[in-house]
Amino acid sequence: MNKEQLETIKKGYQWWLEAENQADKNEFAECITTEDVPALIAEVERLREALKFYADGQKYTLAYDSNLVGTVEIFKDNGKKARQVLGDDKCS
Structure with a gap:
């Protein structure tokens, strides 16, 4: 699920x-598609994986x-995993 859909x-x-x-x-309930719920669940799972890290x-x-x-592993990551999950490749 991309940022726009979310x-x-x-x-x-x-609303x-x-x-x-x-x-x-x-009326709003009719706008939610059957694809939205699994996509939202998948998004939550992706974010949870980054949080677990x-x-x-x-x-x-x-x-x-x-x-x-x-060295400390978290310092080697330097936020890379979070940026990947968030889809933000601009930050480094």
């Missing part, structure tokens, strides 16, 4: 929350290579 669904949902009557709410305490443990140079 934004359209967010706007529609916000639905503010709708005064049930007929308006039903950064939440893993082992990623913050100092590790030494054969030259006894210490």
Whole structure:
């Protein structure tokens, strides 16, 4: 799911929350396609995977290579995984 699709669904949902009557709410429900729900679920799963990467305490443990140079895996990543998940290749 791209950012545009997600934004359209967010706007529609916000409108639905503010709708005064049930007929308006039903109209929005008809706009959600059967493809939207699996796409939203997939988006949540992608984001959860990135969060798991950064939440893993082992990623913050100092590790030494054969030259006894210490590195922390999370520093080597430098946010790359988050940018990939968010689809933002401009940041480095």
